[in-house]
Amino acid sequence: MSSSSLNNFPQPLSGGKLVLGTICLAMANFLAILDTTIANVSVSNIAGSLGTSTSQGTYVITSYAVAEAISVPLTGWLASRFGAIRVFITCLILFGVFSALCGMATSMNMLVLFRVFLGFAGGPLMPLSQTLMIRIFPKEKSHAAIGIWSMTTLVAPIMGPILGGVLCDQLSWPYIFFVKTPFAIIAGLMCWKLLQQFETKTAKSRIDVVGLGLLVVWVAALQLMLDEGKDLDWFESNHIVILGIVALIGFVAFLIWELTARNPVVDLKVFRHRGYTTSMLTLSLGFGAFFGITVLTPLWLQIYMGYTATIAGYSTAMMGVLAIFLAPAIANLATKVDPRPLVFIGVLWLGIWTLYRSSANMDMTFWQVSLPMLFQGIGMPLFFVPLTAIALGCVSDREMDSAAGLMNFIRTLSGAFATSMVNTSWENQTRYVKAELVGLTDQSGAAAGAMANAGMGEEQTRGIMDWMLQGQSVMVATNQIFMVIAVIFAVAAFVIWLAPRPTRAVDPSAVH
Known part of the structure; x- marks a missing residue:
């Protein structure tokens, strides 16, 4: 939504109304981003409950991400046609309704359909919550508004795996959707009471x-x-x-x-700027690689390492712990120095730790799995925050909104595509490795003989051998995929040097 369309607003909120408005707007952004990761650790539970394969279970992730990516470019037109407040509140309440319907789904097709509608409702919440957050704050406190909004952007993806795991284990998978419904609907109704005065003028603009x-x-x-x-x-x-x-x-x-x-609907002319094009190439490669490992890790931990969804969520969320504390300092640093070295170091750091994780084995403890992800998370703010400064620092002022919207579109779409490609590669590579290992396993028959002497029957022996073989095949395939992802991170890191140094400083936390 163009900032120029929001110039004639009434006085900002103050006191209790400001606190309440801030909570409601932050809640909307939190819920929309939370939904990108809350189902990651629950895919295997959802697939098993609905009688589908784990690979089909990843549709729960990709359907939401694709729908969200498509709806984001429509935000500006919807706001100018129907009013920013009406669009925001309608999307927030619909988000709550479709979250409830997702929890009520009785088949994978039904769940994916409702997730698509959920993504359409969630897309406009992110840019509109940011714009409205800035408007309800006094001008001299706009940095506080941006800081609060940015904090929800960082916290939500970390809370997703933890909340999803706990709800899935303690209750059941539908509650990862049910839990959002009351918050979305109550926040929507409160926003309608508090923010009506901030409604924008409408115009019959064409789409x-x-x-x-x-x-x-x-x-x-x-x-x-x-x-x-x-x-x-x-x-x-x-x-x-x-x-x-x-x-x-x-x-x-x-x-x-x-x-x-x-x-x-999408202004592609911004790609004429070399810095912007290079930043988007780095973003698509880097974020695709990052999202790929965050989807693959909990699947591996639950299916083959015996982790519950809760423990897998704790482990996966480690990646964002240090990122929260480093993000404000890096945002400030990116406005004072050339941001390209920061991006290069951040993406390369993610790649180095991914390469380190490619030596994993099935005897690893929780901390041996989680600590590398904790340190790997240092690269997240170094990657995402300065990259925004480079991308938006290379475009003109009038192109800023289009460039920011397109950046969000590419980021979301890269995550959806990476989810499918990583899951496909993981299954294919596992089958290939298992086929190679079958002919090399227990050629002398010593292991089978030992199990038989221990009193195990032929079928039991064959089942144990097959499960051990499958587990090792998955471990080898997982490590091989991590190696490939590490290479993609390295390529993304070096690509950023093709961008010129930004000619002006941009507050990287000012745009999602």
């Missing part, structure tokens, strides 16, 4: 219907191709071939239309 349609077509087709390819033997399936063709034609048509449209 780029063709551009939006093409965006939905190519993104949906590509995501479906990535999600279903592993189950349908990829391009041996006519279904996958058709999806690939639709995605390619849709993407090319989208590029042509958006570059020539008068009011495009």
